Amino acid sequence: MIRYAFSIAAAAVLMAPITANAQQVEISANGPVIELSVFESVTAEPDLVTIGAGVTSQAKTAVEAMRMNARQMQIVVDRIKALGVPDKDIQTTGINLNAQYDYDRENQRQVFRGYQVSNRVSVKLRDVQATGAVLDALVVAGATDLSGPSFSIEDDTEAKNIARERAIEAAQIRANAYAKLFDYGGIKVLSISETLRNAGPSTRSAGFASIAEDAAPSAPVQPGQVSTGVSLSIKYEMVRSSE
Incomplete structure (x- = not known):
């Protein structure tokens, strides 16, 4: 069940006529102008979850570290695919190679230790309900670094449409209230600008270091709800009679 909540962030009444420009179209106002900023959000259950999985490897040489990491990461990627995740939903987000040093306090100098390679993918x-089991499976497959899960709505078009309708309704109610307070009969829209708020993912750290093969129940994951919405800035002219 979709729930919504809205709040009017700001409102200003300009008691002098103005000229508004939008896409080279000039709109003149003969009466006072009301400018409202309205935000409307809609909450819904997420249907998409994004997690990060990676492998970090260390070796004496850069070539050895890269080869070791490639073998380990391939096992993790193969496991991800075996869980039914298609190629299009697996994306490499970073491969890093860095030299590692230890500090020799006695001689006060850096001592070369080897190379470290990290490789991460976004999945x-x-x-959504399989998230915990997938995280466990990735660690068993050799993943040494997990992040997420990050929950979202894959297609929030319908939710945004609901938020937009609610925002406009709220703005009109407030604008008409201003018009009534100043003894005007109605309002006329002069301009509208919109800012979309994407479905805000709630992010939690997986918090795993290692999991044994025979580990019992999968890590509990609660998807909760996420919100998406729109912010509107609307200018109305107060008119003597409804038009």
């Missing part, structure tokens, strides 16, 4: 899961 989209469309079965």
Whole structure:
């Protein structure tokens, strides 16, 4: 069940006529102008979860570290695919190679230790309830670094449409209230600008270091709800009679 909540962030009444420009179209106002900023959000259950999985490897040489990491990461990627995740939902987000040093306090100098390679992928899961089991499986496959999960709505078009309708309704009610206070009969829209608020993912750290093969129940994951919405800035002219 979709729930919504809205709040009017700001309102200003300009008691002098103005000229508004939008896409080279000039709109003149003969009466006072009201400018309202309205935000409307809609909450819904997420249907998409994004997690990050990575492998970090260390070796004496850069070549050895890269090769070791490639083998380990391939096992993790193969495991992700075996869980039913298609190629299009698996994306490499970073491969890093860095020299590692230890500090020799006695001689006060850096001592070369070897190389460290990290490789990370971002994975989209469309079965939200399977998130915990997938995280466990990735660690068993050799993943040494997990992040997320990050929950979102894959297609929030309908939710944004609801938020937009509610925002306009709220703005009109407030604008008409201003018009009534100043003894005007109605309002006329002069301009509208919109800012979209994407479905805000709630992010939690997976918080795993290692999991044994025979580990019992998967890590509990609560998807909760996420919100998406629109912010509108609307200018109305107060008129003597409804038009």
